[in-house]
Amino acid sequence: MKRGKKYQEAAKLVDRSKLYDTDEAVSVVKKNATAKFDETIELHIRTGCDGRHADQQIRGAVVLPHGTGKATRILVFAKDAKAEEALAAGADFVGGDELIPKIQNENWFEFDVVVATPDMMGVVGRLGRVLGPKGLMPNPKAGTVTMDVANAVKEIKAGKIEYRLDKTNIIHVPVGKASFTEEQLTDNFQTLIDAVNKAKPSAVKGQYLKSITLTSTMGPGVKINPSKLA
Template sequence: MFRGKKYKDSAKQIDRGTLYDPKEGLELVCKTASAKFDETVELHVKLGVDSRHADQQVRGAIVLPNGTGKTARVLVFAKGDKADAAREAGADFVGDMDMVEKIQKENWFDFDVVVASPDMMGVVGRLGKLLGPKGLMPSPKAGTVTPDVAKAVKEVKAGKVEYRLDKTNIIHCPIGKVSFGADKLYENYSALIGAIIKAKPAAAKGQYIKSCVAAATMGPGVKMNANKQI
């Protein structure tokens, strides 16, 4: 893969053989971010589980103390009072079958998170093949299928992030922007790692957190010691 001069210069400041203290690692991520825009800082956590087994799934959601630095666009599937409450809470789009048809017919995906009241899941289920591959399907575990859609909308707007394993047993999750600085990023990092540790499946054996890498959008990755007690 071709790497630009800025990336190479940034990479020289990082010792690839070192497992950095998380706070120090996040300081390095901020220091080596060289893009002209405010880069997102993402955490990549490899777990010692096998996502092919249902009893070893790791998935959940958490409101980051300092938010993500990005305001998520929320689509809510609800009717009546719940729909009104979702609008009042700040939902960007609210509807039922009209939204299903818009997604199906227009290939419309101008939203980041989908929230649904339980009675709407029969309708939302028709979008499984479209929302599922994009990681947009609402779920009770992530708190996005709930009778209290207004609360869910407020949490998403406050910086709630969902974490889940991919097929290679890695969780990829944003923890803020470079402009946050190392202290605020560390607070978000601690909250996310704490949630991942709490979500450890009983069936997981051996070392749970195999590796943890933080990286800005255009920057090099920094390996961190996530097993160090938070």
């Protein structure tokens, strides 16, 4: 794959054979984020889990102290008083059955997170085939199936993100934007690592955090020493 000049220049600043400390990695990645837009800083954690086993799954959510730098659009499935609470808390869209055909037939996906009250999960379940593959299905572990919709909306707007294993047992999450200070990115990074460490399944044997890479949208990845973060 041919890379652009900017990428090649940035890649020269990264020592591929080195495992960086967190502070140094954040500094290098931030320096390498030279695109004309505010690049997202992403974290990729390869774990020692085997996600094919239910007792080695990881899924949870954490509020990043400085948010993600991205405005998150929230759809809430709720009715009556709960629908009003969600709107008052700042939800972008609130509804019920009437949203099913809009999402299924009109391919409407102008939202980033879906929250639902437990009594609405029967309705949301009918959208499993379209929401599931996009990672949008509400889940109690992520705090997106709850009666306290107002708090869920507020936390997501404040920078709550979900982390989970993909099929290759890697967790991919944003930890901020290139415009953040190094301190803000480090705080967010540490909060996320602490949450992932806490979520370690007891069934996992051997090394839990196998590799940790920090990167910007357009820049090269920088490897962080996982043994210092376990």
